[in-house]
Amino acid sequence: MMRITAVRERTVQLAAATRNASIGFGAMTASALCIETDGMRDGRPLVGLAFDSIGRYGHGGLLRERFIPRLLAADPSRYDDGNGGIDPHRAWDVVMTDEKAGGHGERCGAVGLIDAALWDLVAKHRDEPLWRTLARDDGVSASARIALYASGGHYRDADDVPALCDDVRRAIGKGHHRFKIKIGGAPLMDDMARIDAVLDILGPGMTLAVDGNGMFSRDRTMEYLDALKGRPLAWIEEPVHPLDFDLHREIAALSPLPLATGENLFSRDDARNLLRHGGLRADRDRLQFDISLSYGIVEYRRILDEMRAQGWDRARCAPHAGHLFAAHGVAGLGLGLAEVAMDDRSLFGRITAGLPLHDGVATLPDAPGTGFEACPAYADIFGELLN
């Protein structure tokens, strides 16, 4: 039986001088995690690596207080896969021991990191890229090629529109075809100018979505929906509060524009309520639950089960952020679309910056696991955790 021998974590500063309509990112952090085992690979201990998704801060405190100690205290028989490896589903039950139902914030990100590191480890143990591991377990037909969109357009204090246009042009030059920019952090007229400036740049077949980060009132939402009529947008994301399901229902009934939401719901329980009560349309709307912030692949599969039960195709899923790990989730679970940072010079953006990209389609590497080891941000994120 493979035994987990050590779990190391560190908090990485992601400070960026940008804002969306909801928060500033000046003090943003993320956690990097390394799970080490007594398994061997290429003459060294087999390890699994994970890095946080973005926007909810690092999870070091919770990892140290509850989740890492439970994992290290567990007898290996409790997470054994019966075949000499580790079963992330069984390990998930170990780390969630003595955790009550509900309260799906923060802890879901800590557990999601452990889940992500274990999937990296399992895929390495099987000597295959993570997407293959996930696809085989799920029985979906999958390939290394995934549709990507480039997310950015945060507000800047100076030269906002020209800098935004430069960002989009640079991303087009790198092979991107789909874009998303922020709305709601400026007056409507300014937002319309930003949107029109980007639409002017886009070539044939390219698309633009907009993201309100959940901060609009009902009235302001109506204003935006009215103003956006006639603009060929791929979707409007989180115009209103992520947990106001009734207001989602109202908006969905009023406008044909596709809605996208879900990045601030972190569990099967909350996803189920959104689908039951939010009035979303399975023919057009997008579900953006963040895989690693939502307890990881183990819980995300429960979300996919819930979606199927409620008549939703998993191709409607476009997970929030999540870098390489989420990209493997999109490929291996048969989801619709992966999100990457438009700014590929930020630490977060550099994780996926090396992916070959043509016409908005990226190809995941053949390297075993998640493939962090070959990504341009590897040393900056994981260097101090390895040795």
Added chain:
Amino acid sequence: MMRITAVRERTVQLAAATRNASIGFGAMTASALCIETDGMRDGRPLVGLAFDSIGRYGHGGLLRERFIPRLLAADPSRYDDGNGGIDPHRAWDVVMTDEKAGGHGERCGAVGLIDAALWDLVAKHRDEPLWRTLARDDGVSASARIALYASGGHYRDADDVPALCDDVRRAIGKGHHRFKIKIGGAPLMDDMARIDAVLDILGPGMTLAVDGNGMFSRDRTMEYLDALKGRPLAWIEEPVHPLDFDLHREIAALSPLPLATGENLFSRDDARNLLRHGGLRADRDRLQFDISLSYGIVEYRRILDEMRAQGWDRARCAPHAGHLFAAHGVAGLGLGLAEVAMDDRSLFGRITAGLPLHDGVATLPDAPGTGFEACPAYADIFGELLN
């Protein structure tokens, strides 16, 4: 302007060899918090104290990572009440800076501790018990006398029913009239034997409620509701998953037995969805949102506003746990019922063990603030944080 000069926290072990239907409490922890200011009281710095509610572990990691640093970094003008004191509502906005919407778990408990400590501090600054401070701000008529219920009946490995009966008899001897015991951690027949054993002990006017801790399937719930017909129970608490609003609606439509729920929803957003979608009955059901685990008084008032908007009387509120702090909330906000631990020898139970109690009605002390300083567990909880 009063300045917050230091914030100290420590994690307290609450380990207890008990279980409910959901989790064991062997590794349970809680956080104690002390906020110190440059205000003076009786020749010493004015401090505010808070102690966690129970069941969700301590919040030290999150407090240290995000919420204490924000409070200490803020200019005092950001939390000044305009009158030489601190305004907990403004301080709440400070600590929630750059926090996204949704994700109401863990962080709500960390913020709730800061809120609770600041209310303790404000009441001390005004030289009055906390319930008076809350009542004046809310414009409710209030008194120091509150209806209490004694909560216990966790499962034991040996002598379960006799020990349960001893607990209830001892509580009756101390002045308790209302009781709640666990269900669902044993087969139905065993649970019925526990319930009947307690009902046999109760005198005239005394009541018993039962608590499933959210673990029942639909079928098991139906079995219990059927078996409980004819038993004069005050309520059945969390028979089903706290976030399955549709299932609450189904059960509420099937049985006249009062339902109680809400202790595993930690925000106005989640409370609103429960009231909108859960089919609960404003004439009988109980809402048990935990004040300090739900971002504290500041957010709890938003919950009360939401209840009023949806036609609910705040007397339907019986906050989960929360010891002396929640008891002041019940008195000062005009809520229906406070919960205390039946076992008044545990650390948690000792916090409220000193309250004068007759016929199920307790009287809060006149001491300024929450009154921790005079409670039997004071030194054990706060000793290391002071001086």
